[in-house]
Amino acid sequence: MKSKLMTADDVAAQLSDGMTIGIGGWGSRRKPMALVRAILRSPLKDLTLVSYGGPDVGLLMAAGKVKRVVCGFVSLDSIALEPHFRQGRQSGTVELTELDEGMLYWGLLAAAHRLPFLPIRAGLGSGVMEVNPELRTVRSPYPDDEEFVAMPALKLDAALIHLNRADESGNGQYLGPDPYFDDLFCLAADRRYLSCEKLVPTAELTASGPVQSLLVNRMMIDGVVETPHGAHFTSCVPDYGRDEAFQKAYATAAASPEAWAAFRATYLDGSEREYQAAVAA
Amino acid sequence: MKLSDVCVVACAEAFRGDGEILASPMGLIPSLGAKLARATFSPGLLISDGEAYLINEGEVEGWMPYRQVFTVVASGRRHVMMGASQIDRFGNQNISCIGPWERPKSQLLGVRGAPGNTINHPTSYFVPKHSPKAFVEKVDMVSGLGYDRGAHEIRVVITNLAVLDFATETRHMRLRSVHPGVNVSDVVAATGFALSIPDSVPQTRLPSPEELEIIQKLDPANDRDGQLPAS
Numbered sequence: 001m002k003s004k005l006m007t008a009d010d011v012a013a014q015l016s017d018g019m020t021i022g023i024g025g026w027g028s029r030r031k032p033m034a035l036v037r038a039i040l041r042s043p044l045k046d047l048t049l050v051s052y053g054g055p056d057v058g059l060l061m062a063a064g065k066v067k068r069v070v071c072g073f074v075s076l077d078s079i080a081l082e083p084h085f086r087q088g089r090q091s092g093t094v095e096l097t098e099l100d101e102g103m104l105y106w107g108l109l110a111a112a113h114r115l116p117f118l119p120i121r122a123g124l125g126s127g128v129m130e131v132n133p134e135l136r137t138v139r140s141p142y143p144d145d146e147e148f149v150a151m152p153a154l155k156l157d158a159a160l161i162h163l164n165r166a167d168e169s170g171n172g173q174y175l176g177p178d179p180y181f182d183d184l185f186c187l188a189a190d191r192r193y194l195s196c197e198k199l200v201p202t203a204e205l206t207a208s209g210p211v212q213s214l215l216v217n218r219m220m221i222d223g224v225v226e227t228p229h230g231a232h233f234t235s236c237v238p239d240y241g242r243d244e245a246f247q248k249a250y251a252t253a254a255a256s257p258e259a260w261a262a263f264r265a266t267y268l269d270g271s272e273r274e275y276q277a278a279v280a281a
Numbered sequence: 282m283k284l285s286d287v288c289v290v291a292c293a294e295a296f297r298g299d300g301e302i303l304a305s306p307m308g309l310i311p312s313l314g315a316k317l318a319r320a321t322f323s324p325g326l327l328i329s330d331g332e333a334y335l336i337n338e339g340e341v342e343g344w345m346p347y348r349q350v351f352t353v354v355a356s357g358r359r360h361v362m363m364g365a366s367q368i369d370r371f372g373n374q375n376i377s378c379i380g381p382w383e384r385p386k387s388q389l390l391g392v393r394g395a396p397g398n399t400i401n402h403p404t405s406y407f408v409p410k411h412s413p414k415a416f417v418e419k420v421d422m423v424s425g426l427g428y429d430r431g432a433h434e435i436r437v438v439i440t441n442l443a444v445l446d447f448a449t450e451t452r453h454m455r456l457r458s459v460h461p462g463v464n465v466s467d468v469v470a471a472t473g474f475a476l477s478i479p480d481s482v483p484q485t486r487l488p489s490p491e492e493l494e495i496i497q498k499l500d501p502a503n504d505r506d507g508q509l510p511a512s
Contacts, residue, residue, distance in 0.1 A: 122397025
Protein backbone atom coordinates (compact mmCIF):
# COMPACT_ATOMS: atom_id res chain seq x y z
CA MET A 1 0.00 0.00 0.00
CA LYS A 2 1.22 3.47 -0.86
CA SER A 3 2.49 5.46 2.11
CA LYS A 4 0.94 8.90 2.54
CA LEU A 5 3.19 9.82 5.43
CA MET A 6 4.27 13.42 5.59
CA THR A 7 5.09 16.06 8.18
CA ALA A 8 2.77 18.74 9.53
CA ASP A 9 4.91 21.32 7.71
CA ASP A 10 4.42 19.35 4.46
CA VAL A 11 0.67 19.71 4.97
CA ALA A 12 0.94 23.47 5.46
CA ALA A 13 3.12 23.68 2.35
CA GLN A 14 0.41 21.97 0.26
CA LEU A 15 -2.15 24.63 1.21
CA SER A 16 -2.38 28.04 -0.39
CA ASP A 17 -3.54 31.56 0.39
CA GLY A 18 -7.27 32.13 0.24
CA MET A 19 -8.23 28.47 0.61
CA THR A 20 -11.37 27.30 2.38
CA ILE A 21 -10.21 24.88 5.05
CA GLY A 22 -12.45 22.64 7.14
CA ILE A 23 -11.17 21.68 10.56
CA GLY A 24 -12.55 18.62 12.37
CA GLY A 25 -13.25 18.08 16.05
CA TRP A 26 -15.70 20.13 18.08
CA GLY A 27 -15.05 23.17 20.30
CA SER A 28 -12.00 22.25 22.34
CA ARG A 29 -12.20 18.56 21.49
CA ARG A 30 -9.93 16.50 19.18
CA LYS A 31 -8.73 19.42 17.10
CA PRO A 32 -5.81 18.85 14.69
CA MET A 33 -3.78 21.36 16.65
CA ALA A 34 -0.34 20.24 15.41
CA LEU A 35 -1.53 20.91 11.84
CA VAL A 36 -2.94 24.26 12.99
CA ARG A 37 0.39 25.10 14.59
CA ALA A 38 2.13 24.21 11.32
CA ILE A 39 -0.10 26.75 9.56
CA LEU A 40 0.84 29.31 12.22
CA ARG A 41 4.51 28.81 11.23
CA SER A 42 3.73 29.10 7.51
CA PRO A 43 3.24 32.23 5.40
CA LEU A 44 -0.38 31.21 4.62
CA LYS A 45 -3.00 33.94 4.79
CA ASP A 46 -6.57 34.93 3.90
CA LEU A 47 -7.99 31.56 4.88
CA THR A 48 -11.67 30.80 5.22
CA LEU A 49 -12.21 28.38 8.10
CA VAL A 50 -15.19 26.04 8.37
CA SER A 51 -15.30 24.65 11.90
CA TYR A 52 -17.25 23.69 14.98
CA GLY A 53 -14.92 26.29 16.33
CA GLY A 54 -12.50 26.12 19.22
CA PRO A 55 -8.90 27.19 19.77
CA ASP A 56 -8.11 26.17 16.16
CA VAL A 57 -10.05 29.24 15.04
CA GLY A 58 -8.70 31.38 17.88
CA LEU A 59 -5.03 30.60 17.22
CA LEU A 60 -5.30 31.12 13.46
CA MET A 61 -7.14 34.39 14.01
CA ALA A 62 -4.54 35.58 16.52
CA ALA A 63 -1.86 34.92 13.90
CA GLY A 64 -3.71 36.96 11.27
CA LYS A 65 -4.32 33.96 9.01
CA VAL A 66 -8.08 34.21 8.76
CA LYS A 67 -10.26 36.21 6.41
CA ARG A 68 -13.58 34.54 7.23
CA VAL A 69 -14.98 32.06 9.71
CA VAL A 70 -17.95 29.82 8.84
CA CYS A 71 -19.38 28.45 12.08
CA GLY A 72 -22.23 28.17 14.53
CA PHE A 73 -20.05 28.99 17.52
CA VAL A 74 -16.47 29.33 18.66
CA SER A 75 -15.96 28.06 22.20
CA LEU A 76 -13.37 26.46 24.46
CA ASP A 77 -16.12 24.35 26.13
CA SER A 78 -14.93 24.66 29.73
CA ILE A 79 -14.27 28.34 28.97
CA ALA A 80 -17.41 29.41 27.14
CA LEU A 81 -16.02 32.23 24.99
CA GLU A 82 -12.95 32.07 22.70
CA PRO A 83 -10.95 35.23 23.44
CA HIS A 84 -9.28 35.69 20.03
CA PHE A 85 -12.54 35.10 18.18
CA ARG A 86 -14.19 37.73 20.38
CA GLN A 87 -11.39 40.22 19.74
CA GLY A 88 -11.47 39.61 16.00
CA ARG A 89 -15.20 40.12 15.83
CA GLN A 90 -15.21 43.13 18.11
CA SER A 91 -12.40 44.83 16.20
CA GLY A 92 -13.98 43.95 12.85
CA THR A 93 -10.89 42.17 11.53
CA VAL A 94 -12.65 38.96 10.52
CA GLU A 95 -15.67 38.20 8.36
CA LEU A 96 -18.26 35.77 9.67
CA THR A 97 -20.74 33.38 8.11
CA GLU A 98 -22.86 32.58 11.14
CA LEU A 99 -24.91 29.38 10.80
CA ASP A 100 -26.94 27.12 13.03
CA GLU A 101 -24.83 24.08 14.03
CA GLY A 102 -27.21 21.77 12.19
CA MET A 103 -26.95 23.90 9.05
CA LEU A 104 -23.18 23.46 9.14
CA TYR A 105 -23.67 19.68 9.36
CA TRP A 106 -26.11 19.80 6.45
CA GLY A 107 -23.76 21.94 4.36
CA LEU A 108 -20.96 19.42 4.84
CA LEU A 109 -23.32 16.53 4.08
CA ALA A 110 -24.49 18.27 0.89
CA ALA A 111 -20.89 18.79 -0.21
CA ALA A 112 -20.03 15.17 0.65
CA HIS A 113 -22.96 13.99 -1.49
CA ARG A 114 -22.12 16.40 -4.34
CA LEU A 115 -25.50 18.07 -3.90
CA PRO A 116 -25.84 21.83 -4.39
CA PHE A 117 -27.94 22.08 -1.22
CA LEU A 118 -29.99 20.13 1.29
CA PRO A 119 -33.30 21.29 2.80
CA ILE A 120 -33.42 21.96 6.53
CA ARG A 121 -35.79 23.73 8.91
CA ALA A 122 -33.01 25.14 11.10
CA GLY A 123 -32.35 28.78 10.35
CA LEU A 124 -35.83 29.77 9.15
CA GLY A 125 -37.10 32.82 10.97
CA SER A 126 -33.80 33.40 12.75
CA GLY A 127 -31.18 36.13 12.45
CA VAL A 128 -29.09 33.68 10.44
CA MET A 129 -31.25 34.44 7.38
CA GLU A 130 -30.72 38.18 7.88
CA VAL A 131 -26.94 38.13 8.28
CA ASN A 132 -26.52 35.71 5.36
CA PRO A 133 -28.67 37.31 2.65
CA GLU A 134 -27.29 34.85 0.08
CA LEU A 135 -29.20 32.00 1.74
CA ARG A 136 -32.25 30.86 -0.21
CA THR A 137 -35.31 28.86 0.72
CA VAL A 138 -36.93 26.02 -1.20
CA ARG A 139 -40.48 24.66 -1.25
CA SER A 140 -41.33 21.01 -0.99
CA PRO A 141 -42.63 19.78 -4.37
CA TYR A 142 -44.96 17.41 -2.48
CA PRO A 143 -48.43 18.24 -1.16
CA ASP A 144 -47.08 19.43 2.21
CA ASP A 145 -45.72 22.53 0.39
CA GLU A 146 -43.43 23.28 3.33
CA GLU A 147 -40.69 25.87 3.02
CA PHE A 148 -37.12 25.03 4.03
CA VAL A 149 -33.73 26.66 4.08
CA ALA A 150 -31.81 25.43 1.02
CA MET A 151 -28.54 24.96 2.88
CA PRO A 152 -25.79 25.29 0.26
CA ALA A 153 -23.00 22.72 0.08
CA LEU A 154 -19.96 23.77 2.10
CA LYS A 155 -17.27 22.71 -0.34
CA LEU A 156 -13.79 22.68 1.13
CA ASP A 157 -10.43 23.06 -0.55
CA ALA A 158 -8.85 21.10 2.27
CA ALA A 159 -9.82 19.27 5.44
CA LEU A 160 -7.69 18.80 8.55
CA ILE A 161 -8.65 16.17 11.12
CA HIS A 162 -7.02 14.45 14.08
CA LEU A 163 -7.74 10.86 15.13
CA ASN A 164 -6.34 8.49 17.73
CA ARG A 165 -4.86 5.89 15.36
CA ALA A 166 -4.09 5.59 11.67
CA ASP A 167 -2.06 3.52 9.29
CA GLU A 168 0.28 5.07 6.77
CA SER A 169 -2.15 4.68 3.88
CA GLY A 170 -4.82 6.83 5.55
CA ASN A 171 -7.15 4.46 7.34
CA GLY A 172 -8.02 6.27 10.54
CA GLN A 173 -9.66 5.34 13.83
CA TYR A 174 -11.28 7.28 16.66
CA LEU A 175 -11.23 5.64 20.08
CA GLY A 176 -13.26 8.27 21.95
CA PRO A 177 -17.05 8.38 22.18
CA ASP A 178 -17.80 10.90 19.42
CA PRO A 179 -16.73 10.90 15.77
CA TYR A 180 -17.77 14.57 15.53
CA PHE A 181 -18.00 15.32 11.79
CA ASP A 182 -14.46 14.42 10.76
CA ASP A 183 -15.50 11.97 8.03
CA LEU A 184 -17.83 14.56 6.48
CA PHE A 185 -15.10 17.21 6.51
CA CYS A 186 -12.95 14.80 4.51
CA LEU A 187 -15.75 13.86 2.10
CA ALA A 188 -16.49 17.56 1.51
CA ALA A 189 -12.87 18.44 0.70
CA ASP A 190 -10.56 18.25 -2.31
CA ARG A 191 -7.44 17.58 -0.22
CA ARG A 192 -7.69 15.67 3.05
CA TYR A 193 -5.08 15.53 5.83
CA LEU A 194 -5.22 13.22 8.83
CA SER A 195 -2.98 13.62 11.85
CA CYS A 196 -2.95 10.87 14.43
CA GLU A 197 -1.71 10.20 17.94
CA LYS A 198 -0.07 6.99 16.88
CA LEU A 199 0.73 5.39 13.58
CA VAL A 200 0.05 1.64 13.64
CA PRO A 201 0.16 -1.29 11.22
CA THR A 202 -3.24 -1.78 9.54
CA ALA A 203 -3.91 -5.02 11.42
CA GLU A 204 -3.63 -3.20 14.73
CA LEU A 205 -6.60 -0.94 13.94
CA THR A 206 -9.18 -3.67 14.36
CA ALA A 207 -7.19 -5.18 17.19
CA SER A 208 -7.57 -2.03 19.29
CA GLY A 209 -11.21 -1.19 18.58
CA PRO A 210 -14.39 -2.30 16.82
CA VAL A 211 -14.48 -1.94 13.04
CA GLN A 212 -17.07 0.87 13.42
CA SER A 213 -14.33 2.99 15.00
CA LEU A 214 -12.56 3.18 11.61
CA LEU A 215 -14.05 6.55 10.78
CA VAL A 216 -12.09 7.32 7.63
CA ASN A 217 -10.53 5.06 5.04
CA ARG A 218 -7.67 5.67 2.64
CA MET A 219 -9.84 6.90 -0.26
CA MET A 220 -10.80 9.81 2.01
CA ILE A 221 -7.24 10.81 2.93
CA ASP A 222 -4.33 12.32 0.98
CA GLY A 223 -1.78 12.80 3.73
CA VAL A 224 -1.07 11.18 7.11
CA VAL A 225 0.97 12.80 9.87
CA GLU A 226 1.95 11.16 13.14
CA THR A 227 1.72 13.86 15.80
CA PRO A 228 1.78 12.53 19.38
CA HIS A 229 -0.14 14.99 21.59
CA GLY A 230 -1.12 16.59 18.31
CA ALA A 231 -4.53 17.64 19.61
CA HIS A 232 -3.06 19.36 22.66
CA PHE A 233 -4.48 21.35 24.43
CA THR A 234 -7.85 20.06 23.26
CA SER A 235 -9.09 16.66 24.39
CA CYS A 236 -8.20 13.45 22.59
CA VAL A 237 -9.80 10.80 24.75
CA PRO A 238 -8.94 8.10 25.63
CA ASP A 239 -5.32 9.07 24.90
CA TYR A 240 -5.60 12.25 27.01
CA GLY A 241 -8.15 14.74 28.20
CA ARG A 242 -8.18 18.48 27.67
CA ASP A 243 -5.25 20.30 29.30
CA GLU A 244 -7.44 22.62 31.33
CA ALA A 245 -4.55 24.42 33.02
CA PHE A 246 -2.90 25.14 29.68
CA GLN A 247 -6.18 26.22 28.13
CA LYS A 248 -6.70 28.62 31.01
CA ALA A 249 -3.20 30.02 30.49
CA TYR A 250 -3.99 30.41 26.77
CA ALA A 251 -7.22 32.27 27.47
CA THR A 252 -5.58 34.46 30.11
CA ALA A 253 -2.67 35.34 27.81
CA ALA A 254 -5.12 36.49 25.15
CA ALA A 255 -6.25 39.32 27.40
CA SER A 256 -3.26 41.59 26.68
CA PRO A 257 -0.88 42.00 23.73
CA GLU A 258 2.15 41.72 26.03
CA ALA A 259 0.96 38.51 27.65
CA TRP A 260 0.06 37.09 24.24
CA ALA A 261 3.52 37.94 22.84
CA ALA A 262 5.08 36.11 25.77
CA PHE A 263 2.78 33.09 25.26
CA ARG A 264 3.60 33.02 21.57
CA ALA A 265 7.34 33.25 22.21
CA THR A 266 7.18 30.46 24.79
CA TYR A 267 5.00 28.05 22.85
CA LEU A 268 4.25 28.94 19.26
CA ASP A 269 7.27 30.54 17.62
CA GLY A 270 9.27 27.31 17.47
CA SER A 271 8.72 23.86 15.99
CA GLU A 272 6.11 21.32 17.10
CA ARG A 273 8.87 19.51 18.98
CA GLU A 274 9.70 22.73 20.84
CA TYR A 275 6.01 23.31 21.56
CA GLN A 276 5.64 19.87 23.11
CA ALA A 277 8.85 20.33 25.09
CA ALA A 278 7.65 23.70 26.42
CA VAL A 279 4.31 22.16 27.40
CA ALA A 280 6.06 19.30 29.20
CA ALA A 281 8.44 21.67 30.99
CA MET B 282 -36.00 27.77 51.63
CA LYS B 283 -33.03 28.24 49.27
CA LEU B 284 -33.66 30.13 46.03
CA SER B 285 -31.43 27.70 44.13
CA ASP B 286 -33.68 24.80 45.17
CA VAL B 287 -36.80 26.71 44.11
CA CYS B 288 -35.16 27.29 40.71
CA VAL B 289 -34.17 23.61 40.37
CA VAL B 290 -37.75 22.54 41.05
CA ALA B 291 -39.10 25.14 38.59
CA CYS B 292 -36.68 23.75 35.97
CA ALA B 293 -37.84 20.21 36.78
CA GLU B 294 -41.48 21.28 36.33
CA ALA B 295 -40.62 22.41 32.79
CA PHE B 296 -39.98 18.74 31.89
CA ARG B 297 -43.22 17.42 33.44
CA GLY B 298 -45.15 15.24 31.03
CA ASP B 299 -42.32 15.00 28.50
CA GLY B 300 -42.18 11.19 28.31
CA GLU B 301 -39.29 9.43 26.57
CA ILE B 302 -37.51 12.32 24.91
CA LEU B 303 -34.00 13.75 25.05
CA ALA B 304 -33.83 16.41 27.78
CA SER B 305 -30.96 18.79 27.03
CA PRO B 306 -30.43 21.14 29.96
CA MET B 307 -27.61 23.70 29.58
CA GLY B 308 -25.93 24.63 32.85
CA LEU B 309 -26.03 23.25 36.39
CA ILE B 310 -29.44 24.37 37.66
CA PRO B 311 -31.29 23.21 34.51
CA SER B 312 -29.33 19.91 34.68
CA LEU B 313 -30.31 19.37 38.29
CA GLY B 314 -33.89 20.20 37.29
CA ALA B 315 -33.97 17.63 34.49
CA LYS B 316 -32.43 14.97 36.72
CA LEU B 317 -34.88 15.76 39.51
CA ALA B 318 -37.76 15.49 37.05
CA ARG B 319 -36.50 12.09 35.90
CA ALA B 320 -36.06 10.91 39.49
CA THR B 321 -39.65 11.86 40.30
CA PHE B 322 -42.46 12.68 37.89
CA SER B 323 -40.82 12.34 34.43
CA PRO B 324 -39.00 8.98 34.63
CA GLY B 325 -38.88 8.55 30.85
CA LEU B 326 -36.42 11.40 30.17
CA LEU B 327 -33.12 10.62 28.45
CA ILE B 328 -30.20 12.78 29.54
CA SER B 329 -26.71 12.96 28.02
CA ASP B 330 -23.54 13.67 29.95
CA GLY B 331 -22.58 16.53 27.61
CA GLU B 332 -20.27 14.18 25.74
CA ALA B 333 -21.71 11.27 23.78
CA TYR B 334 -23.18 9.07 26.50
CA LEU B 335 -26.77 8.79 27.66
CA ILE B 336 -26.54 8.18 31.41
CA ASN B 337 -29.32 6.81 33.60
CA GLU B 338 -28.88 5.90 37.27
CA GLY B 339 -25.13 5.96 36.85
CA GLU B 340 -25.17 3.58 33.90
CA VAL B 341 -24.49 4.25 30.24
CA GLU B 342 -27.76 3.46 28.50
CA GLY B 343 -27.05 4.82 25.05
CA TRP B 344 -24.87 6.61 22.52
CA MET B 345 -25.66 10.18 21.52
CA PRO B 346 -22.82 11.72 19.51
CA TYR B 347 -23.39 15.20 18.10
CA ARG B 348 -24.59 14.04 14.69
CA GLN B 349 -27.26 11.93 16.39
CA VAL B 350 -28.27 14.94 18.49
CA PHE B 351 -29.03 16.87 15.28
CA THR B 352 -31.18 14.00 14.05
CA VAL B 353 -33.07 13.97 17.34
CA VAL B 354 -33.46 17.77 17.10
CA ALA B 355 -35.00 17.43 13.66
CA SER B 356 -37.23 14.57 14.83
CA GLY B 357 -38.71 16.82 17.51
CA ARG B 358 -38.15 14.31 20.34
CA ARG B 359 -36.19 16.75 22.48
CA HIS B 360 -36.74 19.53 25.00
CA VAL B 361 -33.83 21.91 25.41
CA MET B 362 -33.35 24.35 28.25
CA MET B 363 -30.94 27.03 27.11
CA GLY B 364 -29.58 30.25 28.54
CA ALA B 365 -30.37 33.65 27.08
CA SER B 366 -28.15 36.72 27.09
CA GLN B 367 -31.21 38.58 25.77
CA ILE B 368 -34.86 37.59 25.43
CA ASP B 369 -37.84 39.59 24.24
CA ARG B 370 -41.61 39.52 24.85
CA PHE B 371 -42.23 36.86 22.19
CA GLY B 372 -39.39 34.69 23.44
CA ASN B 373 -36.83 35.57 20.79
CA GLN B 374 -33.48 34.68 22.37
CA ASN B 375 -29.95 35.88 21.72
CA ILE B 376 -26.73 34.07 22.63
CA SER B 377 -24.77 35.30 19.60
CA CYS B 378 -23.54 38.83 20.23
CA ILE B 379 -24.43 42.13 21.89
CA GLY B 380 -24.53 45.25 19.74
CA PRO B 381 -24.61 45.43 15.94
CA TRP B 382 -23.91 42.01 14.40
CA GLU B 383 -21.55 43.50 11.78
CA ARG B 384 -19.18 44.57 14.53
CA PRO B 385 -20.49 43.58 17.95
CA LYS B 386 -19.74 45.37 21.16
CA SER B 387 -19.50 41.94 22.73
CA GLN B 388 -19.14 38.72 20.78
CA LEU B 389 -20.75 35.83 22.64
CA LEU B 390 -21.05 32.16 21.64
CA GLY B 391 -22.76 32.44 18.28
CA VAL B 392 -26.25 31.17 17.52
CA ARG B 393 -25.16 27.57 18.22
CA GLY B 394 -28.12 25.22 17.67
CA ALA B 395 -30.73 27.69 18.85
CA PRO B 396 -32.38 28.31 15.44
CA GLY B 397 -32.79 24.58 14.84
CA ASN B 398 -33.84 23.79 18.39
CA THR B 399 -36.57 26.39 18.55
CA ILE B 400 -38.12 25.57 15.18
CA ASN B 401 -38.13 21.81 15.80
CA HIS B 402 -39.00 21.03 19.41
CA PRO B 403 -39.94 22.45 22.83
CA THR B 404 -37.55 24.98 24.33
CA SER B 405 -37.31 26.50 27.79
CA TYR B 406 -34.91 29.08 29.13
CA PHE B 407 -33.10 29.58 32.41
CA VAL B 408 -31.87 33.13 33.04
CA PRO B 409 -30.04 33.30 36.38
CA LYS B 410 -30.15 37.10 36.57
CA HIS B 411 -33.49 38.66 35.68
CA SER B 412 -32.68 42.21 34.57
CA PRO B 413 -33.68 44.80 31.96
CA LYS B 414 -30.38 43.99 30.21
CA ALA B 415 -31.56 40.44 29.61
CA PHE B 416 -35.30 41.09 29.18
CA VAL B 417 -35.22 43.55 26.30
CA GLU B 418 -37.59 45.16 23.79
CA LYS B 419 -35.58 43.75 20.88
CA VAL B 420 -32.75 41.23 20.86
CA ASP B 421 -29.61 42.13 18.90
CA MET B 422 -29.42 38.80 17.01
CA VAL B 423 -32.28 36.32 16.89
CA SER B 424 -30.69 32.98 17.79
CA GLY B 425 -33.71 31.13 19.23
CA LEU B 426 -37.03 31.93 17.56
CA GLY B 427 -39.83 33.66 19.41
CA TYR B 428 -43.50 32.95 18.80
CA ASP B 429 -43.67 35.79 16.25
CA ARG B 430 -40.99 34.04 14.18
CA GLY B 431 -42.24 30.47 14.17
CA ALA B 432 -41.11 28.94 17.45
CA HIS B 433 -42.33 25.36 17.86
CA GLU B 434 -43.02 25.77 21.60
CA ILE B 435 -41.42 27.94 24.24
CA ARG B 436 -42.60 26.32 27.38
CA VAL B 437 -41.25 28.44 30.24
CA VAL B 438 -38.64 31.02 31.12
CA ILE B 439 -37.25 30.53 34.62
CA THR B 440 -35.25 33.24 36.37
CA ASN B 441 -33.96 34.04 39.84
CA LEU B 442 -37.19 35.98 40.40
CA ALA B 443 -40.01 34.19 38.65
CA VAL B 444 -41.43 31.69 36.20
CA LEU B 445 -42.77 33.17 32.96
CA ASP B 446 -44.64 31.61 30.06
CA PHE B 447 -46.51 32.57 26.88
CA ALA B 448 -50.03 31.48 27.82
CA THR B 449 -51.62 34.59 26.35
CA GLU B 450 -53.72 35.09 23.25
CA THR B 451 -51.04 37.27 21.65
CA ARG B 452 -48.20 34.94 22.76
CA HIS B 453 -46.65 37.75 24.78
CA MET B 454 -44.61 36.74 27.79
CA ARG B 455 -46.69 36.36 30.92
CA LEU B 456 -45.74 36.25 34.58
CA ARG B 457 -46.78 32.79 35.75
CA SER B 458 -45.45 32.78 39.31
CA VAL B 459 -43.05 34.65 41.58
CA HIS B 460 -40.48 32.95 43.79
CA PRO B 461 -40.82 33.26 47.58
CA GLY B 462 -40.01 36.78 48.80
CA VAL B 463 -40.34 38.31 45.32
CA ASN B 464 -43.06 40.89 44.56
CA VAL B 465 -44.71 41.31 41.18
CA SER B 466 -43.29 44.85 41.13
CA ASP B 467 -39.75 43.43 41.44
CA VAL B 468 -40.29 41.39 38.28
CA VAL B 469 -41.83 44.33 36.44
CA ALA B 470 -38.88 46.54 37.39
CA ALA B 471 -36.41 43.90 36.19
CA THR B 472 -38.11 43.44 32.81
CA GLY B 473 -37.38 45.81 29.92
CA PHE B 474 -40.78 45.35 28.27
CA ALA B 475 -44.41 45.19 29.38
CA LEU B 476 -45.20 41.74 30.75
CA SER B 477 -48.67 40.28 30.74
CA ILE B 478 -49.62 40.13 34.41
CA PRO B 479 -52.69 38.21 35.58
CA ASP B 480 -54.85 39.70 38.35
CA SER B 481 -53.53 37.16 40.75
CA VAL B 482 -49.98 35.82 40.50
CA PRO B 483 -49.29 32.68 42.53
CA GLN B 484 -46.05 31.80 44.26
CA THR B 485 -43.72 29.33 42.54
CA ARG B 486 -44.16 25.83 43.90
CA LEU B 487 -41.82 25.04 46.77
CA PRO B 488 -39.66 21.92 46.82
CA SER B 489 -41.00 18.98 48.80
CA PRO B 490 -38.79 17.37 51.47
CA GLU B 491 -38.33 14.40 49.13
CA GLU B 492 -37.23 16.71 46.30
CA LEU B 493 -34.80 18.58 48.56
CA GLU B 494 -33.23 15.26 49.48
CA ILE B 495 -32.80 14.31 45.82
CA ILE B 496 -31.35 17.71 44.90
CA GLN B 497 -28.88 17.52 47.78
CA LYS B 498 -27.82 14.05 46.65
CA LEU B 499 -27.33 15.29 43.06
CA ASP B 500 -25.33 18.35 44.18
CA PRO B 501 -23.80 17.59 47.58
CA ALA B 502 -21.27 20.46 47.30
CA ASN B 503 -24.09 23.00 46.81
CA ASP B 504 -22.53 24.28 43.60
CA ARG B 505 -26.03 25.37 42.56
CA ASP B 506 -25.97 28.23 45.06
CA GLY B 507 -23.12 29.90 43.18
CA GLN B 508 -25.13 29.91 39.93
CA LEU B 509 -27.39 32.73 41.10
CA PRO B 510 -26.50 36.39 41.74
CA ALA B 511 -26.01 37.30 45.38
CA SER B 512 -29.25 38.89 46.57
